[in-house]
Amino acid sequence: MNPMIKLTDMNKWFDDFHVLKNINLSVGEGEKIVICGPSGSGKSTLIRCLNRLEAHQNGKIEINGIPLNDNLKNLQEIRKEVGMVFQHFNLFPHLSILENLTLAPQWVHKIPKEEAEEYAMDLLRRVAISDQAYKYPGQLSGGQQQRVAIARSLCMKPKIMLFDEPTSALDPEMVKEVLDVMVDLAKEGMTMLCVTHEMGFAKQVADRVIFMDEGEIVEEADPETFFSNPTHPRSIEFLAQILH
């Protein structure tokens, strides 16, 4: 079967700074990948390259068989397939929660308003937030906003979900409600790439953990092995630091 995501010898520079070095990665359908590593290791940049929020300079990226390059049509297709959840939610503050969810389906997929709203309400119920549909993002707590952000991405019926440190801007008591939604999503078979330091989440849902340092994939293993028996010295050091 063709992989959903395939990176071949991918490199990226910010000016002179080599952020991503020879990344090779293949993600199958329904696979859940957790990416971790010290800050500045390029993990966020890596997943931001997958929907071209950052452009890579050489090497190949293929999403669901579509090559990601300067071709705008390909990019448009890929962005329809790939949902993204940000650290700071990035909800649209001038739109109500419901409008946040229906905006893209109405304009990108040209779905009629009523239909889009119906589906949006379904999703809001799924993330247990349907009673807030007519409020504005500024009136919701961080955890609620992040759940809305997840629902907003799901509204586009993506095949792949990218999570860029979805819980690191949250107050501690709100982390669980967001992780619960992500666990549910994982159970439904979504292909997920998640940059996070939530080791509990990684152990529970990840098929593979990828450890990055200085722009390279240093270690790749199933969570059990990675957490109990890391092999690379830098992973050992990193785990020692985050687990105290």
Next chain:
Amino acid sequence: MSLKYTKNPEKRSLPMMQGFAKWMKKNLFSTPINSAISLILLGLLVKLLGPFLNWLVFNATWEGTAQTCRHNDGACLVFIKEKFIFILYGFYPRELLWRPTLAIAFFIGLCFYSREISRWNKRLLSYWLILILIWAFLLKGGLFGLESVSLDKWGGLPLTLILAVIGIIFSYPLGILLALGRTGYLPLVRSFCLGYIELIRGVPMISLLFMASVMFPLFLPDGLVLPKLMRAQIAIIMFMSAYMAEVVRGGLAAVDKGQYEAADALGLSYWQKMLKVILPQALKIVIPPTVNTAIGMFKDTSLVLIIALSDLLMTTKTSLKDPKWLGFSVEAYVFVALIYFIFCFSMSRYSKRLEKEFSYGGRS
């Protein structure tokens, strides 16, 4: 702010004077320095306002002739009574004054109708465009039995309003387009917009107006003659849109980068992203500088007097040349300043209100 006290149920029973004394004590005389500043400012106010009011109201001449005025110290309001029709309407035929008056009434009516942002939609936009047609029809005439009035008879307040309102209506969208072009992805469009903005901002409006009256005709194809008013209008729109563009660009830069990324990640196209996500936020952020620019432009239309269009300021100056009424320039300028002030102050108040209404529930 003193109202705050009356809202407090305990204090509501206080006699008003007592409440006022308390307010003074708290806000004006709380510390020795505060008291000193308050006294100085109040003293200054009395010193300046007193003589002005004496001049304008108490010693003013309300009835009589220019001769009576010259005997008295105060303002010659007779002059204003005599000349205000001319200042407001210029050389527009006296018997047809109902037409510009009606045009202004339509304009003010539409302003009031447009105050509620719930009414802002495409229909309202078309009302404004229709308003411009109505203006043209009423002022120019020549259709449906309305007597035709030549453009060089237009003057005073209607002319100033035409230049300012049409200027604002057209330069705002143009400014947005220029700002988008300047910040967009297309290198040629970007250089063009940048060049346009810098060029226009780099020259004084007066030189643009001169160019409009002298140079435009040279570029136009043979046989096409644009009236001077229209050429000035085009120059004003060109000038305003460059300034609006820079204001809007500030707003585009102030919108959080995450908003652009979220819109991109959802697969919105460039125009969808801009129209639905970025511009609504950006334009809201720049309401104060936008209105600031609009106010500046409203007043800058008075520069058209140098190419001999009789706008409000020009008619005022002309009214001073009447040999029977020489020497009342202060009265005339105070009067015309008051008219400008009414329009500009309304815009400023309205800007405040818009800012409030656009603050989406809770924090933004």
